[in-house]
Amino acid sequence: MINIGVFKFASCDGCQLSFFEIVEEILKIGDINISFFLEAQSKNRFDEFDISFVEGSISTPEDIELIKKIREKSKKVVTIGACATSGGIQSIRNYLNYKEILEYVYPSPEYINSLEKSHPSSDFIEVDYELRGCPINKKHLLEVINSFLLNKTPNLPRYPVCLECKIKGNPCVLVLGKPCLGSITVAGCGSICPSYNRGCYGCFGPIEKPNIEHLQEIFKEKGFKGDMFEDILTSFNAYNRTYREQYEKES
Numbered sequence: 001m002i003n004i005g006v007f008k009f010a011s012c013d014g015c016q017l018s019f020f021e022i023v024e025e026i027l028k029i030g031d032i033n034i035s036f037f038l039e040a041q042s043k044n045r046f047d048e049f050d051i052s053f054v055e056g057s058i059s060t061p062e063d064i065e066l067i068k069k070i071r072e073k074s075k076k077v078v079t080i081g082a083c084a085t086s087g088g089i090q091s092i093r094n095y096l097n098y099k100e101i102l103e104y105v106y107p108s109p110e111y112i113n114s115l116e117k118s119h120p121s122s123d124f125i126e127v128d129y130e131l132r133g134c135p136i137n138k139k140h141l142l143e144v145i146n147s148f149l150l151n152k153t154p155n156l157p158r159y160p161v162c163l164e165c166k167i168k169g170n171p172c173v174l175v176l177g178k179p180c181l182g183s184i185t186v187a188g189c190g191s192i193c194p195s196y197n198r199g200c201y202g203c204f205g206p207i208e209k210p211n212i213e214h215l216q217e218i219f220k221e222k223g224f225k226g227d228m229f230e231d232i233l234t235s236f237n238a239y240n241r242t243y244r245e246q247y248e249k250e251s
């Protein structure tokens, strides 16, 4: 029997919904028990887990305690989605004045006990696999589950969106004058956005060694308004470690 846990931290719940979309396939895999999944069932047991899936960013002191507890109880931990792997949209605040934001958003900020920054789980625990996307792709989730059960590395793309885009024969929207992050963003979505004639805005997060400076130069040459790097930061994977390091280098 394989015991699975599905956990949520600060998030919109969109990635967890992928489990509902592949529930039949999961049941076909065999002897699987989901003992913890608050969104899906009323009876839950915090147990020893073979695989724990974690959605959402770590945003409160309690979250830090819980993610560490999940790590202790789990053989494998897989983070799912931009929130859990990169801090998510909510990590836009990480580059702004936290106190000012609190005062702006809440009438009584003294009652708020959140962390100054929104973190990926990997800031606090060792993570066995990061599944990217906002939201994740259900086929990728199934591949990860199958792979962990078979004790193999998930066979998911590591190359950029541009490759998928070219295979599809899309005209390059960047060449045609629209900002596109496809060259530094990891593939897996089927290059959906360029296929509909708009630029990739990087929801799958960066490839392993993105040439950010080069793309930044192209954006400048094209005369796009604003700062490309700021644009990356103010999107889905704002606190991804690669972007974070680049930001720190620039500031």
Ligand code: SF4
Residues within 6 Å of the ligand: 011, 012, 013, 014, 015, 016, 055, 056, 080, 081, 082, 083, 084, 088, 089, 133, 134, 135, 136
């Ligand atoms: S990664 Fe996107 S879809 Fe998934 S929980 Fe976060 S905001 Fe929602």
Ligand code: SF4
Residues within 6 Å of the ligand: 161, 162, 163, 165, 166, 170, 171, 172, 173, 174, 175, 180, 181, 182, 183, 191, 194, 199, 200
């Ligand atoms: S449209 Fe974007 S993803 Fe497609 S080839 Fe051009 S830069 Fe790459």
Ligand code: SF4
Residues within 6 Å of the ligand: 161, 185, 186, 189, 190, 191, 192, 193, 194, 199, 200, 201, 202, 203, 204, 205
């Ligand atoms: S093209 Fe880019 S922004 Fe659009 S879904 Fe794919 S990774 Fe996300």
